[in-house]
Amino acid sequence: QKEVEQNSGPLSVPEGAIASLNCTYSDRGSQSFFWYRQYSGKSPELIMSIYSNGDKEDGRFTAQLNKASQYVSLLIRDSQPSDSATYLCAFQRGRGADGLTFGKGTHLIIQP
Amino acid sequence: GAGVSQSPSNKVTEKGKDVELRCDPISGHTALYWYRQRLGQGLEFLIYFQGNSAPDKSGLPSDRFSAERTGESVSTLTIQRTQQEDSAVYLCASSLGWNTGELFFGEGSRLTVL
Numbered sequence: 001q002k003e004v005e006q007n008s009g010p011l012s013v014p015e016g017a018i019a020s021l022n023c024t025y026s027d028r029g030s031q032s033f034f035w036y037r038q039y040s041g042k043s044p045e046l047i048m049s050i051y052s053n054g055d056k057e058d059g060r061f062t063a064q065l066n067k068a069s070q071y072v073s074l075l076i077r078d079s080q081p082s083d084s085a086t087y088l089c090a091f092q093r094g095r096g097a098d099g100l101t102f103g104k105g106t107h108l109i110i111q112p
Numbered sequence: 113g114a115g116v117s118q119s120p121s122n123k124v125t126e127k128g129k130d131v132e133l134r135c136d137p138i139s140g141h142t143a144l145y146w147y148r149q150r151l152g153q154g155l156e157f158l159i160y161f162q163g164n165s166a167p168d169k170s171g172l173p174s175d176r177f178s179a180e181r182t183g184e185s186v187s188t189l190t191i192q193r194t195q196q197e198d199s200a201v202y203l204c205a206s207s208l209g210w211n212t213g214e215l216f217f218g219e220g221s222r223l224t225v226l
Binding site (some may be wrong): 032034042043044045046049088090091092100101102103104105 | 145157
């Protein structure tokens with residue numbers, strides 16, 4: 001059964017702090033993991049992808065993957081008010097949309 | 113244009129009418145997806161096209177929903193005999209191939225069924 005769990009929030013973080021978003025998944029066959037950001041009233045946009053265990057850094061964003069524990073996380077350093085959005089995690093088994101499952105998202109609020 | 117284009121951006125219709133939504137993917141993207149997002153909810157997969165292969169229709173909620181795509185170009189999603197529960201934003205996304213989850217989304221078509 002393919003499921004992805006995210007805390008819906010809202011998660012409130014003060015400006016300049018580290019925001020930590022977590023996601024767990026149940027499909028052990030998952031191979032690829034993604035974080036999408038969705039601003040209110042807008043479409044999702046890809047911000048990070050991660051395929052192997054460990055950390056992947058891109059600017060202020062770090063994605064962390066632990067396949068043994070079946071979780072993936074996203075850290076946002078030096079949080080800015082413009083980071084306020086809903087963050088969707090998604091995973092893929094490996095073939096097409098059948099394996100691409102989105103979580104319901106975590107609503108992040110960065111407080112100035 | 114450089115991005116995924118969807119039309120109409122907004123559609124208001126009466127219950128029982130048919131609606132057609134259009135998606136023009138990024139040039140060169142062979143994979144095309146339709147998702148539905150109800151207000152405050154997550155993304156619900158509807159259908160997926162990859163090149164000339166048979167589409168994955170496993171997410172279509174009922175036989176009132178259908179979609180077509182000609183080759184690697186424009187796709188249309190048709191909803192027949194619309195119901196109020198069909199009200200949602202319908203998102204189209206494209207990607208370079210079937211084995212990537214790096215999707216590029218259009219701005220969506222907001223459907224309101226009265």
